[in-house]
Amino acid sequence: xxxxxxxxxxxxxxxxxxxxxxxxxxxxxxxxRFGPGLMHAAIFWGFVVLFPTILMAMIAAxxxxxxxxxxxxxxxxxxxxxxxxxxxxxxxxxxxxxxxVQRPARFEGSHLGxxxxxxxxxxxxxTTLLLWHAxxxxxxxxxxxxxxxxxxxxxxxxxxxxxxxxxxERVFIWAHVLIILSxxxxxxxxxxxHIATAAFNVYFGRTGPGGRLEPLRFDGPEEEMRFGAxxxxxxxxxxxxxxxxxxxxxxxxxxxxxxxxxxxxxxxxLIMGIRDQVFADGPKLLRDVDFDPSPLVPDxxxxxxxxxxxxxxxxxxxxPVSIEHVDHIVDLRRHxxxxxxxxxxxxxxxxxxxxxxxxxxxxxxxxxxxxxxxLGVRVLEPGxxxxxxxxxxxxxxxxxxxxxxxxESTAKLLQAAGVDFAxxxxxxxxxxxxxxxxxNEYLFQAHAEQNVxxxxxxxxxxxxxxxxxxxxxxxxxxxxxxxxxxxxxxxELLADLVREGRLxxxxxxxxxxxxxxxxxxxxxxxxxxxxxxxxxxxxxxEMARSGKRTFCCGAGGAHMWxxxxxxxxxxxxxxxxxxxxxxxLAVACPFCTVMLDDGVRAxxxxxxxxxxxxxxxxxxxxxxxx
Amino acid sequence: MAGVLVLxxxxxxxxxxxxxxxxxxxxxxxAGAPLAALLVSEGGRDAAxxxxxHGVTTAHVAEDERLAAFAPAAWARCVDELIDxxxxxxxxxxxxxxxxxxxxxxxxxxxxxxxxxxxxxxAGEPPTLTRVRWGGSLLEEARLxxxxxxxxxxxxxxxxxxxxxxxxxxxxAFAPALEPADLVVQVSEHVDATxxxxxxxxxxxxxxxxxxxxxxxxxxxxxxxxxxxxxxVGCSRVVTSAGWRPHTDQVGxxxxxxxxxxxxxxxxxxxxxxxxxxxxxxxxxxxxxxxxAPILNSADYAVIGDLTEIVPAITAELRRARER
Numbered sequence: 001x002x003x004x005x006x007x008x009x010x011x012x013x014x015x016x017x018x019x020x021x022x023x024x025x026x027x028x029x030x031x032x033r034f035g036p037g038l039m040h041a042a043i044f045w046g047f048v049v050l051f052p053t054i055l056m057a058m059i060a061a062x063x064x065x066x067x068x069x070x071x072x073x074x075x076x077x078x079x080x081x082x083x084x085x086x087x088x089x090x091x092x093x094x095x096x097x098x099x100x101v102q103r104p105a106r107f108e109g110s111h112l113g114x115x116x117x118x119x120x121x122x123x124x125x126x127t128t129l130l131l132w133h134a135x136x137x138x139x140x141x142x143x144x145x146x147x148x149x150x151x152x153x154x155x156x157x158x159x160x161x162x163x164x165x166x167x168x169e170r171v172f173i174w175a176h177v178l179i180i181l182s183x184x185x186x187x188x189x190x191x192x193x194h195i196a197t198a199a200f201n202v203y204f205g206r207t208g209p210g211g212r213l214e215p216l217r218f219d220g221p222e223e224e225m226r227f228g229a230x231x232x233x234x235x236x237x238x239x240x241x242x243x244x245x246x247x248x249x250x251x252x253x254x255x256x257x258x259x260x261x262x263x264x265x266x267x268x269x270l271i272m273g274i275r276d277q278v279f280a281d282g283p284k285l286l287r288d289v290d291f292d293p294s295p296l297v298p299d300x301x302x303x304x305x306x307x308x309x310x311x312x313x314x315x316x317x318x319x320p321v322s323i324e325h326v327d328h329i330v331d332l333r334r335h336x337x338x339x340x341x342x343x344x345x346x347x348x349x350x351x352x353x354x355x356x357x358x359x360x361x362x363x364x365x366x367x368x369x370x371x372x373x374x375l376g377v378r379v380l381e382p383g384x385x386x387x388x389x390x391x392x393x394x395x396x397x398x399x400x401x402x403x404x405x406x407x408e409s410t411a412k413l414l415q416a417a418g419v420d421f422a423x424x425x426x427x428x429x430x431x432x433x434x435x436x437x438x439x440n441e442y443l444f445q446a447h448a449e450q451n452v453x454x455x456x457x458x459x460x461x462x463x464x465x466x467x468x469x470x471x472x473x474x475x476x477x478x479x480x481x482x483x484x485x486x487x488x489x490x491x492e493l494l495a496d497l498v499r500e501g502r503l504x505x506x507x508x509x510x511x512x513x514x515x516x517x518x519x520x521x522x523x524x525x526x527x528x529x530x531x532x533x534x535x536x537x538x539x540x541x542e543m544a545r546s547g548k549r550t551f552c553c554g555a556g557g558a559h560m561w562x563x564x565x566x567x568x569x570x571x572x573x574x575x576x577x578x579x580x581x582x583x584x585l586a587v588a589c590p591f592c593t594v595m596l597d598d599g600v601r602a603x604x605x606x607x608x609x610x611x612x613x614x615x616x617x618x619x620x621x622x623x624x625x626x
Numbered sequence: 627m628a629g630v631l632v633l634x635x636x637x638x639x640x641x642x643x644x645x646x647x648x649x650x651x652x653x654x655x656x657a658g659a660p661l662a663a664l665l666v667s668e669g670g671r672d673a674a675x676x677x678x679x680h681g682v683t684t685a686h687v688a689e690d691e692r693l694a695a696f697a698p699a700a701w702a703r704c705v706d707e708l709i710d711x712x713x714x715x716x717x718x719x720x721x722x723x724x725x726x727x728x729x730x731x732x733x734x735x736x737x738x739x740x741x742x743x744x745x746x747x748x749a750g751e752p753p754t755l756t757r758v759r760w761g762g763s764l765l766e767e768a769r770l771x772x773x774x775x776x777x778x779x780x781x782x783x784x785x786x787x788x789x790x791x792x793x794x795x796x797x798x799a800f801a802p803a804l805e806p807a808d809l810v811v812q813v814s815e816h817v818d819a820t821x822x823x824x825x826x827x828x829x830x831x832x833x834x835x836x837x838x839x840x841x842x843x844x845x846x847x848x849x850x851x852x853x854x855x856x857x858x859v860g861c862s863r864v865v866t867s868a869g870w871r872p873h874t875d876q877v878g879x880x881x882x883x884x885x886x887x888x889x890x891x892x893x894x895x896x897x898x899x900x901x902x903x904x905x906x907x908x909x910x911x912x913x914x915x916x917x918x919a920p921i922l923n924s925a926d927y928a929v930i931g932d933l934t935e936i937v938p939a940i941t942a943e944l945r946r947a948r949e950r
Binding site: 346347349350353360361362363396399400401402403560561562563564568594598601602 | 837863864866867868873879880881895896897898899901902921923924
């Protein structure tokens with residue numbers, strides 16, 4: 001970590017303290033899976049409570065008659081020790097059950113032997129502790145009332161009070177201390193290092209919106225300048241800490257859309273690969289300034305894995321120790337794109353078109369507002385007063401025939417509710433999101449600066465975006481380039497209008513299942529407003545993977561413009577939606593619209609894919625017969 | 627001679643269009659000084675005769691049976707020998723794959739800079755070049771500091787035209803002193819890119835299929851239609867994802883961008899990613915079962931119906947018209 005590049009994780013102390021309390025002490029993210037979460041919590045809380053017994057044991061190992069002052073003779077503490085020792089044992093039994101009987105696929109590629117050894121050590125530590133207490137009670141050496149220790153007291157019946165027990169008491173205490181010391185010695189070489197690093201990694205985890213990427217600074221001092229991550233010394237200290245914190249639990253792998261459709265990427269194996277490389281190159285770099293570290297791609301991470309990622313953030317959401325996989329992947333891409341110019345060739349036209357035409361399909365900017373003409377939407381000309389709300393349409397809804405419907409619907413609804421709005425038309429440019437997620441930070445920043453200049457000059461204060469990617473970029477990322485606006489997603493604004501009674505839909509749209517876009521639900525916490533709209537026009541049905549734990553449509557991370565290897569993510573999601581039996585699959589993102597519509601067609605399903613705004617328009621236009 | 631040497635590519639006795647454009651650029655560079663051409667391999671003599679009307683005064687034809695197949699280093703040696711002999715102020719070639727490759731070799735052999743994709747040359751010493759960069763997104767003005775300018779002409783950016791009253795050039799054959807190393811890399815075989823022998827990017831007509839075609843076998847009727855029209859067969863991304871056609875057939879943002887006179891889209895819904903690849907078509911005919919398909923907004927003509935009936939019907943009609 002001493003080699004790590006700087007990244008600012010100071011500030012936001014109350015938020016960090018809250019994360020520490022809920023994620024570490026409260027085990028919040030582990031409880032996202034209840035069974036394994038309970039298992040881990042029993043062991044974790046057990047060791048928090050049992051911590052003082054390590055000191056007591058070390059003291060007593062040297063001097064049989066001594067213990068910690070005060071605490072060592074408290075009956076209530078002895079009770080806690082008994083209770084939590086048993087909980088830890090139950091936790092270990094559950095863990096063995098999970099690993100040996102249940103054997104979830106998420107452990108594929110993890111070091112299984114290591115985990116077994118550690119579980120054995122934990123069981124050994126706690127068993128020797130209980131037996132030691134039992135033998136002390138048998139010998140009358142206990143400093144507390146024996147009645148406080150139901151378990152140890154019961155076990156003490158196994159022992160007499162003779163010499164054999166005196167010897168056994170020494171055996172148990174030394175076995176206990178030796179296992180603890182071996183455990184500590186083994187720790188740095190194993191995945192169990194997380195007990196030392198995880199609390200820090202959580203504290204220094206990101207506090208802002210998940211969708212924001214850390215900008216690269218091309219104008220700072222040379223030694224701080226980064227072009228992503230090519231070798232170990234390019235990693236930030238947080239990324240190195242991430243690598244040290246991984247426990248190989250595989251929760252990330254389990255939810256990853258790429259892994260789930262047979263692609264090479266596993267977020268777990270990616271972090272493990274980086275960790276191994278840090279351990280291999282780090283010490284050499286510290287010893288020898290001239291050491292030439294090996295490239296992270298492909299030595300630590302296969303090149304295909306880097307490009308499989310859809311930046312959906314499911315892994316980050318799932319990770320109990322706040323590893324930020326997406327940041328790692330984007331940094332690897334940045335290096336490949338900006339330094340080595342190595343990326344899937346089919347994405348090249350997209351980058352060129354974003355650069356040249358300011359939209360990823362190379363369409364003429366003059367055609368950007370064509371969809372709006374027949375609706376009479378105001379196009380904000382230079383020098384005109386800014387509207388109350390600027391509608392940022394985005395490239396997809398401006399040019400894609402299927403996605404256009406959402407733009408038309410949104411405009412109709414804003415008109416119906418009497419909202420003062422306008423669009424930028426040809427002056428709106430690609431936000432740069434696909435370029436940024438591909439790793440082309442230069443191109444993104446050029447677009448960010450251009451768009452911020454346009455918006456600031458127009459005096460825009462509030463923006464509504466119907467594309468979650470634009471929404472995320474405008475709201476979370478343009479702040480780094482001098483653009484601060486109140487940015488809302490169209491589903492948020494429309495939900496407001498419905499609540500205010502300015503739009504009055506009726507619930508006759510049949511059963512509807514709503515697909516959460518990653519950049520809305522997971523990265524920006526927009527979950528309830530679109531659901532309110534769905535409930536206002538029909539009968540909601542939830543998919544198993546929804547809300548913050550949604551499953552990507554397959555388009556994110558610039559995958560709209562790349563060829564997919566392995567199974568199709570969109571078909572996997574279309575399958576899940578169809579299996580709800582709903583008539584309609586409601587979406588709130590132009591890319592989800594295209595991907596899922598394709599997925600449904602490919603599978604030959606019947607479910608209709610449509611933007612929430614269009615459902616709202618239909619509900620208003622065709623009120624049910626009275 | 628202090629004139630200009632231009633490398634001319636030709637096929638079956640006819641000079642390539644791109645090379646005529648290179649000759650036009652070379653005339654500009656020569657500004658009245660003598661213009662010599664180099665033609666390699668058989669048919670060079672026939673092709674040379676056409677160059678007189680383009681201002682070439684002398685045509686040097688390199689003759690050696692080992693030059694029958696294109697070999698970039700061998701061509702570069704021919705250029706190299708002529709440079710020694712003629713001492714030109716510039717060597718110009720077409721901005722074709724071959725032209726760029728051969729001049730790159732010449733640059734490497736003589737340790738000279740090389741400016742590719744030049745559109746015009748201006749006054750000044752050293753002269754100002756305008757050249758196309760970044761895939762056509764940028765025109766660069768540059769000065770070339772070199773004792774001998776190596777230039778290729780940007781394709782379709784320089785107008786080729788005959789000059790008045792010029793006689794056929796003098797033809798001088800020579801045998802270059804080729805070495806085995808010059809022939810290590812050479813063309814061994816020509817393989818057609820598509821089944822119909824028409825390349826997708828250059829085809830005047832493209833018959834393209836999407837999900838509506840239904841299967842790899844379903845493309846049979848599209849291939850038959852393409853054969854009648856001397857067209858290339860393309861497809862949409864879903865088709866390559868499904869493995870029905872190779873990725874080289876894909877038309878779209880992540881495949882080939884085409885600009886034929888006629889684009890026939892069969893069973894293609896018209897995702898933006900696909901439209902991005904075929905919007906350069908002069909006319910588009912959509913054949914689709916869905917009257918609401920987005921492709922209809924981009925198409926000039928449309929037939930709504932079952933493509934397995936419509937496509938063979940068009941093929942049959944074309945056959946009948948041909949037989950008549």
